[in-house]
Every structure is written in C-alpha cells, then in structure tokens.
Amino acid sequence: xxxxxxxxxxxxxxxxxxxxxxxxxxxxxxxxxxxxxxxxxxxxxxxxxxxxxxxxxxxxxxxxxxxxxxxxxxxxxxxxxxxxxxxxxxxxxxxxxxxxxxxxxxxxxxxxxxxxxxxxxxxxxxxxxxxxxxxxxxxxxxxxxxxxxxxxxxxxxxxxxxxxxxxxxxxxxxxxxxxxxxxxxxxxxxxxxxxxxxxxxxxxxxxxxxxxxxxxxxxxx
Amino acid sequence: xxxxxxxxxxxxxxxxxxxxxxxxxxxxxxxxxxxxxxxxxxxxxxxxxxxxxxxxxxxxxxxxxxxxxxxxxxxxxxxxxxxxxxxxxxxxxxxxxxxxxxxxxxxxxxxxxxxxxxxxxxxxxxxxxxxxxxxxxxxxxxxxxxxxxxxxxxxxxxxxxxxxxxxxxxxxxxxxxxxxxxxxxxxxxxxxxxxxxxxxxxxxxxxxxxxxxxxxxxxxxxxxxxxxxxxxxxxxxxxxxxxxxxxxxxxxxxxxxxxxxxxxxxxxxxxxxxxxxxxxxxxxxxxxxxxxxxxxxxxxxxxxxxxxxxxxxxxxxxxxxxxxxxxxxxxxxxxxxxxxxxxxxxxxxxxxxxxxxxxxxxxxxxxxxxxxxxxxxxxxxxxxxxxxxxxxxxxxxxxxxxxxxxxxxxxxxxxxxxxxxxxxxxxxxxxxxxxxxxxxxxxxxxxxxxxxxxxxxxxxxxxxxxxxxxxxxxxxxxxxxxxx
Numbered sequence: 001x002x003x004x005x006x007x008x009x010x011x012x013x014x015x016x017x018x019x020x021x022x023x024x025x026x027x028x029x030x031x032x033x034x035x036x037x038x039x040x041x042x043x044x045x046x047x048x049x050x051x052x053x054x055x056x057x058x059x060x061x062x063x064x065x066x067x068x069x070x071x072x073x074x075x076x077x078x079x080x081x082x083x084x085x086x087x088x089x090x091x092x093x094x095x096x097x098x099x100x101x102x103x104x105x106x107x108x109x110x111x112x113x114x115x116x117x118x119x120x121x122x123x124x125x126x127x128x129x130x131x132x133x134x135x136x137x138x139x140x141x142x143x144x145x146x147x148x149x150x151x152x153x154x155x156x157x158x159x160x161x162x163x164x165x166x167x168x169x170x171x172x173x174x175x176x177x178x179x180x181x182x183x184x185x186x187x188x189x190x191x192x193x194x195x196x197x198x199x200x201x202x203x204x205x206x207x208x209x210x211x212x213x214x215x216x217x218x219x220x221x
Numbered sequence: 222x223x224x225x226x227x228x229x230x231x232x233x234x235x236x237x238x239x240x241x242x243x244x245x246x247x248x249x250x251x252x253x254x255x256x257x258x259x260x261x262x263x264x265x266x267x268x269x270x271x272x273x274x275x276x277x278x279x280x281x282x283x284x285x286x287x288x289x290x291x292x293x294x295x296x297x298x299x300x301x302x303x304x305x306x307x308x309x310x311x312x313x314x315x316x317x318x319x320x321x322x323x324x325x326x327x328x329x330x331x332x333x334x335x336x337x338x339x340x341x342x343x344x345x346x347x348x349x350x351x352x353x354x355x356x357x358x359x360x361x362x363x364x365x366x367x368x369x370x371x372x373x374x375x376x377x378x379x380x381x382x383x384x385x386x387x388x389x390x391x392x393x394x395x396x397x398x399x400x401x402x403x404x405x406x407x408x409x410x411x412x413x414x415x416x417x418x419x420x421x422x423x424x425x426x427x428x429x430x431x432x433x434x435x436x437x438x439x440x441x442x443x444x445x446x447x448x449x450x451x452x453x454x455x456x457x458x459x460x461x462x463x464x465x466x467x468x469x470x471x472x473x474x475x476x477x478x479x480x481x482x483x484x485x486x487x488x489x490x491x492x493x494x495x496x497x498x499x500x501x502x503x504x505x506x507x508x509x510x511x512x513x514x515x516x517x518x519x520x521x522x523x524x525x526x527x528x529x530x531x532x533x534x535x536x537x538x539x540x541x542x543x544x545x546x547x548x549x550x551x552x553x554x555x556x557x558x559x560x561x562x563x564x565x566x567x568x569x570x571x572x573x574x575x576x577x578x579x580x581x582x583x584x585x586x587x588x589x590x591x592x593x594x595x596x597x598x599x600x601x602x603x604x605x606x607x608x609x610x611x612x613x614x615x616x617x618x619x620x621x622x623x624x625x626x627x628x629x630x631x632x633x634x635x636x637x638x639x640x641x642x643x644x645x646x647x648x649x650x651x652x653x654x655x656x657x658x659x660x661x662x663x664x665x666x667x668x669x670x671x672x673x674x675x676x677x678x679x680x681x682x683x684x685x686x687x688x689x690x691x692x693x694x695x696x697x698x699x700x701x702x703x704x705x
Binding site: 163 | 346348349351352355356359362363366369370371372374375376377378379381382385386389392393395396397399400401403404408411414427429430433457460461
C-alpha cells in the first residue's frame with residue numbers, strides 16, 4: 001500500500017471507473033438508476049480525493065473529500081430520491097434516441113478531451129496529472145447527457161455530474177482550489193439545486209409533466 | 222470600510238425584506254436600501270479620487286479606475302430601478318399578476334442580486350468572481366420565474382441551464398488559470414488567484430495553458446454577456462421576467478459579465494503576447510452585432526425587441542474591446558455606460574407602455590403619446606438615443622468605434638454599418654406607430670415613475686456633449702490598463 005506506484009495505479013483505476021460511470025449514465029433510462037450512478041460517482045471522487053490527500057500530504061484535501069461525501073454521496077442523492085418519490089416519477093423511464101449513436105459521439109468527445117488535456121498535463125506537477133483528460137471527458141459527457149435528454153430531472157443530474165467532473169479536474173490538475181473557493185462553489189451548487197427542486201413542482205403544476213418537450217413555446221417564428 | 226457597507230447592506234436588506242416583506246413599506250425599504258448603498262458608493266468614489274487604486278481586507282478587494290465607474294453605475298441604476306419598480310409592481314399586484322408573497326421574494330432577491338454584482342465587481346479574487354457571478358445567476362433565475370406562468374418558467378429553466386453550463390466552462394477556465402499561476406506564485410496565502418498578483422506576473426504564466434483557459438472563460442462568461450451564438454436565454458429572460466428585472470439584466474448584469482471577460486483578457490494577452498484574445502472578442506462581437514440587428518426585424522414583443530437590441534450593443538462593445546488600443550477601449554467603456562443608462566430607461570418606458578396597453582405585443586400598443594405623453598416621449602427619446610442619434614452619448618461612442626474600426630480593420634466597417642442601419646430601420650419602424658396614432662386605453666391607476674427615465678436620458682445626452690473630467694480620466698486610465 002505504501003508503494004507510490006501502487007497509489008498511482010489505484011488513482012488511475014478510480015479515474016477510469018469515473019469515466020465508465022459517465023458512460024453508464026448516458027445509456028440509463030430510469031431516473032432512479034441515474035441517481036444511484038450519480039451517488040457512485042461521488043463515492044469514487046471521495047476515495048480518489050482522500051488518496052491524493054494522503055499521497056501529497058495535504059490536510060485541506062481531506063476537508064474537501066469530507067465535503068464531497070456529505071454533499072454528493074449523502075445529501076444530494078437523498079434529496080433527489082425524496083423528490084422523485086414525492087413527484088411519483090421514480091419508475092419513470094424516458095425514451096432515448098439512438099443509444100449507439102450517442103455512445104459513438106461520447107467516444108469522440110473522450111478522444112477530443114484527451115487531446116485538449118495534453119498541454120495541461122505536461123504543465124501540471126501533480127501525481128494525478130494523467131487523469132486531467134478523464135476529468136475533461138467527464139465534463140463533456142455530462143454536457144452530452146444534458147443535450148440529449150428531455151426530462152427536467154435528468155438534465156439536473158447531468159448538471160451535477162458536470163460539477164463532479166469540474167471538481168475532479170481541480171483535484172487532478174492543482175490538488176484543488178483554495179478552501180474558501182471550494183466552499184463558495186459548494187454553496188452555489190446547493191442553492192442552485194434547491195431552486196431547481198422548487199422548479200420541478202412548479203413545472204409539473206403548469207405543464208402536467210416534467211417532460212421538457214412541452215417547453216417549446218418560446219422561439220423565433 | 223465603504224466596501225463592507227456596499228456588500229453588507231444589500232445582504233442585510235435582503236434579510237429584512239425577507240422577514241418583513243408583506244408590509245406596505247417593503248417597496249420603499251427596497252428603494253431606501255438602494256439609496257444608502259448609492260451614498261456609500263459615492264464615498265468610495267471620493268476615496269478613489271483622492272488616493273487612487275485601493276486594496277482592502279488582505280488584498281481580497283480591489284478598486285481601480287476600471288471597476289470604480291462600473292460600481293457607481295451599478296449602484297445608480299440599481300437605485301433608479303428600485304424607484305421605478307415601486308409604482309410598477311404595485312400596478313402588477315393590483316392586476317393580480319403577483320401576490321404579497323411573490324413580492325417579498327422579488328424585493329429580497331433584488332437586493333441579493335445587487336450584492337452579488339457588487340461582489341463580482343469589487344473582488345480581487347478570480348475564484349470569488351466566479352462564485353459571485355453564479356450567485357447573480359441564481360438570484361435572477363428566481364426573479365425571471367416570478368410570474369409562474371408557463372412562459373416564464375420556460376424562460377427561467379432555459380436561463381438556468383444555459384447559464385449554468387456556461388458558467389461551468391468558466392469554472393474550468395478559472396481552474397486552468399490557477400494551475401498556471403500556482404507554478405509562479407505558489408499555493409500559500411491564496412495569492413495565486415488574486416488578480417493584482419496575477420497581473421504583476423502575467424508575463425511568466427504558461428502561455429498555452431492560459432490560451433486554453435481564455436477559450437473556456439470567454440465561452441463561459443460570454444454566455445452571460447449574451448454573445449451570439451450563446452445568446453438564446455437572453456430574449457426569453459428579458460421578455461418573461463418583470464420589467465425592473467429586464468432593466469437590471471440588460472443595464473447591469475451584462476456589463477458585469479463583460480467586465481469579467483475583460484479582466485481575464487488583460488491577463489491572457491499579457492501572457493501569450495499575441496492578439497489572439499482580441500481577435501476572438503472581435504469575432505464574437507461582430508457576429509452578435511449583426512445577428513442581433515437582423516433578429517430585431519422579426520420581433521413582435523416589445524421587451525424581446527429590446528432584448529435583441531442589447532445583444533447587438535453588447536456585440537459592439539465586445540468588438541471594440543477586441544480592437545484594443547486606447548481609443549477603442551475608451552469608446553467601449555463609454556458605450557458600456559451610455560448603453561446601460563439608455564437601455565434601462567427604455568425598459569422603464571416599455572414596461573409602463575405595456576401596462577397601459579395591457580399587452581406586450583407591439584401590435585396592441587398604439588397611441589402612447591396621446592394617453593400618456595411622458596411614457597410615449599420617454600420611449601421615443603430612449604429609442605432615438607439607443608439608435609445612436611446625435612447629440613446622445615451613444616452617437617459619440619459608436620462614432621469613435623466606427624472610425625477606429627475603419628482605421629485598424631477596414632473590412633469590418635461595412636458589417637458594422639449594416640448592423641447599425643438594420644437596427645435603426647427595425648426599431649424606428651416599430652416604435653413610431655406605438656408612440657403616435659390614436660388609442661382608447663385608459664391611463665394607469667398609479668402615476669408612473671418616469672423621473673428615472675428622463676434622468677437617465679439627460680445623463681446620456683450630457684455624455685454626448687460633454688464628458689466630465691473625472692470620468693474621462695477614469696476611462697483613459699482604464700483604457701491603458703486594458704491595453705491590447
């Protein structure tokens with residue numbers, strides 16, 4: 001366990017599983033499964049942040065790992081579960097357009113992300129610099145998920161997954177931003193999430209469903 | 222000290238308004254808080270005049286010639302908009318579009334929004350700048366959806382998702398900036414995110430990483446500026462939110478987002494030593510100006526029309542910053558000021574106009590000059606000012622931008638002229654029948670607050686004829702700082 005190569009190997013494994021989860025999210029129909037996957041993403045983030053903190057001997061990384069555990073593994077998935085129960089959509093499955101095509105686009109995005117991350121990795125001095133490409137790929141895949149899905153809740157999960165990617169990018173490239181900024185980001189995320197939670201109810205009241213394809217009245221004639 | 226008041230007072234006000242919101246005096250309290258904030262800003266301005274740039278609270282806050290006039294502008298328009306919103310929101314409440322609970326939310330969020338913008342302008346920390354921009358987005362999402370109609374929910378959702386994605390890009394850009402800075406400045410004491418420190422060492426920052434960071438920052442904050450093709454949220458949010466919110470979105474938030482872009486541009490240009498950031502700004506700016514102008518033709522809703530006009534003008538300003546150099550920067554700063562004053566006054570007049578006609582559709586608004594001469598003429602004069610008629614200030618800044626473009630990049634001149642010409646024809650053709658002609662609509666139940674309209678237009682007129690020495694000095698110093 002104390003061999004540095006071993007830790008780097010485990011970190012790479014964790015990063016790879018993060019990417020795998022992102023792909024799994026792209027292909028899942030059921031909202032409940034998506035929430036579970038999102039929570040697993042949080043677990044992987046927590047584990048990798050702890051490991052990096054141990055390896056680089058930085059106490060502040062333990063704090064942000066604890067924040068991740070509280071917010072992204074416990075609080076947000078729990079609230080999401082309660083929300084979909086109250087909305088009665090936990091077994092809702094949404095029609096997906098052409099999963100193979102989405103996967104292929106996703107693959108292209110991963111290659112693009114790795115290309116883009118090259119100059120950054122070369123510059124970074126962290127032990128995790130090889131995983132910056134994966135972090136960028138997670139961001140892009142979450143973005144793709146937001147574009148291809150039409151349900152309000154799925155778009156929000158995509159948004160949260162994108163934030164996971166950003167957090168991972170920050171830890172891999174620079175061992176995390178200063179603590180004050182991390183706290184500010186977490187606060188913004190939480191408030192934004194609550195606002196969207198309120199929105200779900202209002203949208204359903206007005207449109208009778210959470211399907212965003214009803215929302216197409218505002219456009220240019 | 223002033224900085225603490227400017228940031229703390231709106232937050233305290235938001236709390237008070239949330240607690241005592243449904244009272245009758247809430248609207249007056251809102252205006253009062255904005256007024257005291259404005260007074261604190263005046264003191265801050267006087268301090269900057271005496272001592273030059275200020276660094277405060279362990280270098281976390283920073284005031285220089287570039288942001289001091291934006292802080293003053295934000296406080297001023299924030300105050301006049303609060304004045305305008307008193308009768309406007311009272312009429313909306315009487316007509317049953319809002320109830321006391323929503324009004325409480327409105328007043329409270331208005332102050333949160335002001336605090337977030339002041340924080341974004343005053344902070345020296347690039348990370349805190351991001352947090353403040355996100356907070357400003359969140360508070361305005363609630364304001365845009367205030368009416369809880371289908372259209373307003375759709376607009377707010379679109380606004381949240383688009384700006385959320387955009388601002389996530391900006392966060393990645395900020396992370397890259399921190400990565401590059403950490404190598405030079407180290408991790409200790411957070412100096413690696415402080416703009417003043419970054420500016421001092423910008424020549425040593427790794428150019429390739431900063432170039433990449435700028436792409437993300439420009440796309441991210443550019444979404445909030447409303448640059449085409451990332452502008453989709455802007456017309457909807459302007460049309461479906463309450464009018465005071467449209468006024469502060471167009472007049473203030475777009476400026477603050479552009480301010481963030483320009484702060485980043487200063488750093489990146491100093492690091493990579495080429496004109497690439499400037500050229501990117503020029504491209505986005507020109508596209509937005511032309512795009513915004515052509516879309517003006519197809520609008521039927523009065524607030525959407527002026528939303529697209531904001532896209533066009535933010536495009537022109539971004540383009541001018543992209544050209545760079547002292548004259549273009551000067552013109553861009555002047556245009557920021559006059560656009561914000563003129564556009565908010567137009568929204569004030571347009572808001573009362575659509576209340577009088579009980580519709581936002583321009584086909585339904587007729588004969589404003591005969592029902593209420595002040596609303597009608599306010600709208601007419603505001604439109605003439607925004608279209609760049611001399612002697613208004615918009616003419617001066619657009620003239621400077623055009624002549625500089627002609628000298629530095631002659632090929633852009635026809636595109637700019639087309640954009641300005643198309644915008645002129647489109648807006649004038651639509652405003653003229655709204656103001657003149659006959660109508661039998663009854664006048665408003667509360668006398669509209671039109672002092673802000675004419676006050677803004679008077680300042681714009683003055684800036685067209687004579688720019689006070691102090692302001693010109695600030696513009697000049699800021700132009701040198703922005704460089705390019």
